[in-house]
Amino acid sequence: MTAPGGPVRVTGPVPTAAGADGTDGSTPDAPDTPGTTPGPAPGTAESPDHAEALRPVPEPPAGAEPPADGDGDAWTDGAGLGPDTGTLRRSRPSRSPRPGVPTPPSPMNAATGPTPGLATEALAADPPRRPVPPTFPSPGQPPPGVARRQGRHAKPERAGASLHTPPSGYRPRHAAPDAETEQFAATPVTGPGGSGPMPLASPTPAGEADGSDTYAPLSSPALHTAPGLVIPPQPDVGEHSDRVRVVLAERRVPTRAVRTVAEIEQQTETGELLLRNLLRAQLALGLRLGLVAVFVLGALPVLFLVLPRAGTVEIAGVTLPWLVLGFLPYPFMLALAWLYTRTAERNELDFADNVED
Amino acid sequence: MSVAGIVALVAVVVVAIVTIVIGSLGVRVARTTDDFLAASRTVGTRANAAAISGQYLSAASFLGIAGIVLKDGVDGLWYPVGFTAGYLALLFFVAAPLRRSGAYTVPDFAEVRLDSTLLRTVTTWFVVLIGWLYLLPQLQAAGLALTVLTTAPPWVGVVAVGLVVTASVTFGGMRSMTFVQAFQYWLKLTALAVPALVVLGVFVLGPTREGAPPPPVFSAPTSVDVSTPVTLQVPAPVEVGVRGEVDGARLNGQASWAPGPHQVDAGTTLTFPAGAPVPVVSDADPDEASWSAPLTGTGEGHSLLATYSLVLALLLGTMGLPHVLVRFYTNPDGRAARRTTVVVLAMLGGFYLLPVLLGALSRFYVPQLLVTGQTDAAVLLLPSAALPGWAGVAVAALVAAGAFAAFLSTSSGLLLSVAGVLSTDLLPRRLGDFRIAAHVGGVVPIVAALGATRLDFSLTVSLAFALAASTFCPLLVLGIWWKGLTDRGAVVGMLVGGGAATAAVGSTLAGVAPGGWVGVLLARPALVTVPLTFLVMVMVSRSSPHRVPSNVGRTLLRLHAPERLGLGDARRGTRSTS
Numbered sequence: 039m040t041a042p043g044g045p046v047r048v049t050g051p052v053p054t055a056a057g058a059d060g061t062d063g064s065t066p067d068a069p070d071t072p073g074t075t076p077g078p079a080p081g082t083a084e085s086p087d088h089a090e091a092l093r094p095v096p097e098p099p100a101g102a103e104p105p106a107d108g109d110g111d112a113w114t115d116g117a118g119l120g121p122d123t124g125t126l127r128r129s130r131p132s133r134s135p136r137p138g139v140p141t142p143p144s145p146m147n148a149a150t151g152p153t154p155g156l157a158t159e160a161l162a163a164d165p166p167r168r169p170v171p172p173t174f175p176s177p178g179q180p181p182p183g184v185a186r187r188q189g190r191h192a193k194p195e196r197a198g199a200s201l202h203t204p205p206s207g208y209r210p211r212h213a214a215p216d217a218e219t220e221q222f223a224a225t226p227v228t229g230p231g232g233s234g235p236m237p238l239a240s241p242t243p244a245g246e247a248d249g250s251d252t253y254a255p256l257s258s259p260a261l262h263t264a265p266g267l268v269i270p271p272q273p274d275v276g277e278h279s280d281r282v283r284v285v286l287a288e289r290r291v292p293t294r295a296v297r298t299v300a301e302i303e304q305q306t307e308t309g310e311l312l313l314r315n316l317l318r319a320q321l322a323l324g325l326r327l328g329l330v331a332v333f334v335l336g337a338l339p340v341l342f343l344v345l346p347r348a349g350t351v352e353i354a355g356v357t358l359p360w361l362v363l364g365f366l367p368y369p370f371m372l373a374l375a376w377l378y379t380r381t382a383e384r385n386e387l388d389f390a391d392n393v394e395d
Numbered sequence: 396m397s398v399a400g401i402v403a404l405v406a407v408v409v410v411a412i413v414t415i416v417i418g419s420l421g422v423r424v425a426r427t428t429d430d431f432l433a434a435s436r437t438v439g440t441r442a443n444a445a446a447i448s449g450q451y452l453s454a455a456s457f458l459g460i461a462g463i464v465l466k467d468g469v470d471g472l473w474y475p476v477g478f479t480a481g482y483l484a485l486l487f488f489v490a491a492p493l494r495r496s497g498a499y500t501v502p503d504f505a506e507v508r509l510d511s512t513l514l515r516t517v518t519t520w521f522v523v524l525i526g527w528l529y530l531l532p533q534l535q536a537a538g539l540a541l542t543v544l545t546t547a548p549p550w551v552g553v554v555a556v557g558l559v560v561t562a563s564v565t566f567g568g569m570r571s572m573t574f575v576q577a578f579q580y581w582l583k584l585t586a587l588a589v590p591a592l593v594v595l596g597v598f599v600l601g602p603t604r605e606g607a608p609p610p611p612v613f614s615a616p617t618s619v620d621v622s623t624p625v626t627l628q629v630p631a632p633v634e635v636g637v638r639g640e641v642d643g644a645r646l647n648g649q650a651s652w653a654p655g656p657h658q659v660d661a662g663t664t665l666t667f668p669a670g671a672p673v674p675v676v677s678d679a680d681p682d683e684a685s686w687s688a689p690l691t692g693t694g695e696g697h698s699l700l701a702t703y704s705l706v707l708a709l710l711l712g713t714m715g716l717p718h719v720l721v722r723f724y725t726n727p728d729g730r731a732a733r734r735t736t737v738v739v740l741a742m743l744g745g746f747y748l749l750p751v752l753l754g755a756l757s758r759f760y761v762p763q764l765l766v767t768g769q770t771d772a773a774v775l776l777l778p779s780a781a782l783p784g785w786a787g788v789a790v791a792a793l794v795a796a797g798a799f800a801a802f803l804s805t806s807s808g809l810l811l812s813v814a815g816v817l818s819t820d821l822l823p824r825r826l827g828d829f830r831i832a833a834h835v836g837g838v839v840p841i842v843a844a845l846g847a848t849r850l851d852f853s854l855t856v857s858l859a860f861a862l863a864a865s866t867f868c869p870l871l872v873l874g875i876w877w878k879g880l881t882d883r884g885a886v887v888g889m890l891v892g893g894g895a896a897t898a899a900v901g902s903t904l905a906g907v908a909p910g911g912w913v914g915v916l917l918a919r920p921a922l923v924t925v926p927l928t929f930l931v932m933v934m935v936s937r938s939s940p941h942r943v944p945s946n947v948g949r950t951l952l953r954l955h956a957p958e959r960l961g962l963g964d965a966r967r968g969t970r971s972t973s
Contacts, residue, residue: 313952320955321876324487331483335476339702342688357687363472364751368744371483375737378487383730386957393960 316389320382327378335367399779399788400545403795407544410582410796411559414803415566417575440731444738446573447722449580451478451713451739452746453529453805454536454771457583457798459852460747461777462770464754465761466679466851468686470702471754474853475747477706479740481713481860486736489714491729492875492954499724500816501717501867508874510944511882519820521866521893522717523836525859526813528900529716530806530840531847532855536771537802538844543772544795553844556799560806561837564814565830573725579804580742586797587749587774590790594756594781611673611762618666619763627657627674627766630682634671639663665766676768686758697915700922705857708921712860715867718808721815728958753777771852774798810836847904857919858900865896865924869932875954877933878947884936892928896920 342359456478463471498504502518505511534553541552563575621639629652637646640660656677659665667673680686713719726732757764757773760780764770775798778790810833817832866889873880899920909917916923936943944950 310948313948313955316955317876317951328484328487331480335480335706336703339699343699359469359688360472360755363469363476365748367476368479368740368747371479372737372740372744375483375486375740379733379737382491382733386730390957390960393956 312389312392316385319385319388323378323381323385327374331371331374334370338362399791402788403544403792406792406796407541407799410799411803413578414559414575414800414807415563417578440726440735441738442573442577443722443725443731444735444742445580446576446725447719447735447739448742448746449576449578449583449800449804450718450722450808451716451743451805452580452583452801453852453856454533454798454801455852455856456747456750457587457801458536458540458750458771458774459532459856460750461754461757461774462764462772462851463853464751465757465764465773466676466770468680469688470680470698471853472751473702473706474709474857475751477709478713479743479747480706480710482736482740482743484710485714485719486733486740489871489875490723490732490736493720493871494723494726494732495729495954495956495958497953499721500812500819501715501720501870502816502820504874505870505885508944508950509880509882509885511886514882514886515820517886517889518867518870519816521862521889522816523813524897525715525863525866526717526809526836527840527843528862529718529856529859530809530813531844532850532852533802533806533809534840534844535847535855536852537799539769539771540775540795540798540802543769543775544791550845553841556802556806557837557841557844560803560810561833563803563807564810564837565833576804576808579800582800583797583804584746584749586793586800587746587753590774590778590794591749591752591756593786593790594760594777595752597781598756598759611675611758611765613667613669613671613673613762614759615669616667617763618664619766621659621663621665621767622661623768624661625659625766625768626677627659628677628679629654629657629672629674631672633674634668636666637663639665667763673762673765675765679765679768679770697912700912701915701919704916704919704922707925708857708861708864708919711864711868711921711925712857712862714871715863716859717812717816718805720867721808721812730957750774756781848906850904854918855904858903861919861921861924862893862896862900864921865928866893868925869928873929873932873936875951877936878951879936879940879943880932881936881939881942882944883939883942884932884934887935888928888932891931892924895927896924899924 456475460471460475463474465471493504496504496507498507501522502515505514505518534557535549537556538549538552541547541555542549618636631654633652635650635652637648637650639646639662641650641663642658652674657674723732723735726735753774757777757780761773761776764773764776775791775794778794779787781787782790813836814829814833817836818829821832869888869892870885874885899917903918
């Protein structure tokens, strides 16, 4: 795969899309894809949005955000619509509806990235994770389509967008929740700028529940906690925010693991060590319990040979050898098997935890 | 043909029809090769465990264990213990990693791990060899069972079961087979549990045996037809009516046998009065004392050696049986494979109590089998001997149905895996070829079963175990746990160990094995051949370190890492959820 991050399931599609789209600057089909494959890009992009969305509701277009041209719009829209934050989550979907306007997919936007600064930072912060950033051609140069589009929605903010370097105001926002978030925000890097603008798109699509079908099922309270982004449920944003966060959450665990996994697969020292420990633990467990079985069962013939007397002892009308050989081995072996399974699963759990941390 | 025979035959036919129906129902679901071979890996833990157990409980388990217990007493108990312990070894060293390897068959595993075409070919041939060796006693048992039930000649049963199995495998594939096998486990369990409980009740509630001479004795005047030449040990002087050839002389009338060995030729009819002690075939324990004491009988003074070698073969052979391994590919992941194995252990342990009990009981009710040596028929004859009238007929029919379920399930599992490797490795890979392969795989053992002489099922089956233990066990264990294994080491080790085991097995089957400890080791070669294979594999691998596959670390990682890390094969459908 492309980059170390490549293996991550979610990301897969993104890079290509980004690259392709970036070049021509417009992908008509972008709209329909929202919920499905492109997921990663939009999802990541969203994270920032939400973070923003959730808190700053009041301070919408206020502008702190350079890339915000789109954002600004979105916000305003959202505000107007009230509860319909859905728009925010998806820059993509919203876009689609606009007939005449060429709509580059979010990743593309990112690529063209109104926020080069972010992109770079993001890369630096977490290179392995996201193959996307490296792929894009030129963060600095928004393709014509993009420019146009953005212009449309966010005329006022445009200036900000063009700046591309709003690090101060921008960054903190995404990173806000916790350190982890930062990473996430970084991923979208491609998108932060882009993502911002995109949502602006249209209130209508929001209603259409763009990604809702895909994401909705995922949204379970449990999941929310997982991601770095822990956001208190907000009255108006409630459900929508749920979806978004979930996506992030899902992605995050594997993403983390992937780095270690890659290490292991490339047989770096750490990886080797982890694998060797697992192997040793499992083999030692098997051998230990195996020896117990062999000694206990294997001692019986010798015992009978050395102590022929034992063969004549009767318990409840059954002589000892019959009892010892005919019945007892089965519960004994079952107990060993159960013990083994339990311990082996715990070993694997430990290994997985090590990998994921 | 007696009424009992007809009823039993009807029961058998019903089992065969149900098997085919369940098998063919599954065909609608089976669309791709994956569907066919591994049931798309979506079989649940309990269903899969029942299927594994159902497939594993062969004629040797269903008929053979009771027979060997009837004959050898306590020493026969090692068979069920060994059969079960095999799953313990499988669980400890093979189950989860094997499942995670994502391979369908042992040759697949060999290729995944060592990436060698030659090795793949060698393992393929051993799969076929072990499969056929294991099919042999199944088909012969079918012949014996049909003969006992209906007095039909043995070839009828062999051919009938052979054809049913071939048809079932040809039209089904594994998904349907999984349901068939699971169904057959419960059928077999019922078919032994009912007679065991009923006969035990009759035994306990029946007339007291206080003061009666210890078994085996004839409780009623009995006439016995000897169909194969036997040497009988006579424990005490006995009056016997003879029509036929005894001790080299033709005789028609009463004779008085002194204690000691007596040769009885085929076709002789012996008539014993009530209360006479039962003469037993030469390889059985002659009296109550030696029967109920361990380490007697088998091996002529080398019983310790024989016992250990047998147990080693059963312990390590299970993990090499192709039809057992194939079952593990239908688990959704490695964790499920382990849990399935635990359930299998429980199911087998519960099952094996029954044939042991039946074998002990048959010493009271069907001692004449000790005269003919056909002790494998004990389970089939016990119900009608212990229960008079229709109850006996009904229970006997149930047992017969269970026995045929045993032949069918094991044989179809074996044939499935044999046909699987034949079609993927020795024939071009298309679905149609699987059917051709199934026919080829089925015809050979049918012919062999018709030609070969019959040994005790437990013995023949343990030969297959010994061969599997000497070839696949080292390959799997070293392949899974040792990075240093090379393809050259694996090939040489399997050829040496497998060759030695095959030679030993062949000499035993051909009846040319000498006596003494050499004979014991030839009949039960595992004690020598398994360490030999391990040794050769390690030595040769050590001497060719440059042949260690470069991606070995990655392969081992895939075998051992839990699936949820996403390191396994991409085809895995379900992930463990907790």
